Amino acid sequence: MAFLELRYHNTCKLPSWKQKRAACLRCPLHRRMKITKPALLSCVEQNSVNERSLKEDSLDKRALRRKLTSSENFNRRGFSEEKEATQLMMNSEFSSSLLQEARKGKNEIRSGQVTVKLANSYGFCWGVERAVAMALETRKHFPNQRIWITNEIIHNPNVNARLAEMNVKFVPHKNFVRDFSGVSKDDVVILPAFGATLSEMQYLSNLGCQIVDTTCPWVSKVWNSVDKHKKANCTSVIHGKWNHEETIATASFSEKYIIVLNMEEAQYVCKYILHGGDRNEFLSKFRNAISPGFDPDLDLEAVGIANQTTMLKNETNAIAKLFEQTMLKKFGPQELSKHFIAFNTICDATQERQDAMLDLVEESLDLVLVVGGFNSSNTSHLQEIAETKGIPSYYIDGPERIGPNNRIVFRSSSSQKLIEKYNFLPQGPVKIGVTSGASTPDKIVEDVIERIFMIHKLYCNT
Secondary structure (H helix, E strand, O other), X not given: OEEOOOOOHHHOOOOOHHHHHHHHHOOHHHHHOOOOOOEEOOOOOOOOOOOOOHHHHOOOHHHHHHHHHOOOOEEOXXXXXXXHHHHHHHHHHHOOHHHHHHHHOOOEEEEOOEEEEEOOOOXXXXXXXXXXXXXXXXXXXXXOOOEEEOOOOXXXXXXXXXXXXXXXXXXXXXXXXEOOOOOOOOOEEEEOOOOOOHHHHHHHHHHOOEEEEOOXXXXXXXXXXXXXXXXXXXXXXXXXXXXOHHHHHHHHOOXXXXXXXXXXXXXXXXXXXXXXXXXXXXXXXXXXXXXXXXOOOOOOOOEEEEEOOOOOHHHHHHHHHHHHHHHHHHHOHHHHHHHEEEOOOOOHHHHHHHHHHHHHOOOOOOEEEEEOOOOOHHHHHHHHHHHHHOOOEEEEOOHHHEEOOOEEEEEOOOOOOOEEXXXXXXXXXXXXXXXXXXXXXXXXXXXXXXXXXXXHHHHOOO
């Protein structure tokens, strides 16, 4: 860290230390000295009791996270002595011999006049499988202790229901705030695959309970990228849904951030960077998606790109390119590296399933079924790909959505509203594309396929 003593001159009356610091970092003297890292500033106006110097800030969120995860009551590896029994349970309850056989062939399953074409990549990813296995290991390792999960372990109703049957409790929440009042130091708390916020981790660590962290390593990779944004004095631009558990956790590890849902919101921010605009309108538009005290006139001078790991790869890349071009236009090529940084934080599993879906919709298909939890972001994006292609497609969360009279209850990628349709399977021979989200067990997909075979045989044979 560089140290610089500098008087504020006309900025000393700025109301917050954050604004004072930003003003000094923009000062010509500071830039002339080519100090690219944050500097410790001393001012003619004494800091108030509530203001912290940058030196104090050097014990950053990353350091705090490392301190928390290295404590004795924090477990990120699971329980090796329970792994064999847990794997048997996983195979019994979540795998599918039908789909295993299909994988050995051309990913096709036929019955009567129905041909099911499976995507080349679908279902449980490594991170999800790891999280579920660790949760089951935890239950076996602590058979008599009360166990909590801070959120759904993954976005699949069947898996979460199974854990509930095993007397694993879910921490209640309201307006995205967890109520830990029922958790005691003698309990065990599982952090889900999406991760937990820094404040939640700190609270549980201070409580002294056992913590089992199943956070996906790809999510942790995103957290490492926002650490680098802070070191470069950049605001993190997070491509994601502001109310998604993973994005909430990522934002908690960011110093300054703004969350953009899509290209339209990214274009709005970039236009403001280049031309300014209505500050109040900006703050109102992103009121749920910005860090406390965010100032668009100060905090968009330098940006780093991060993402919710389940977002569409192409859109994340396009948004990153847009911000790069915006900073290039505003500051020029020689200054670009000081105002824009990006790291590849797109999850391999998400990318593989999206690529496989893109290949699947190029097949000659009569319709597509996308199977996964309705609150699963990565599954909704698979459905979005099918919708873009224009193939009749149905997003369902389980076999019970398909029923008598050739009926299906489904939803689209962009709406929570359930839609009911009769005679969704055509008469005669039919070819159906099937994929599933990264949180969906193969057993659920098998049950959906078996239901399709039965309904077509009963109502659609000619």
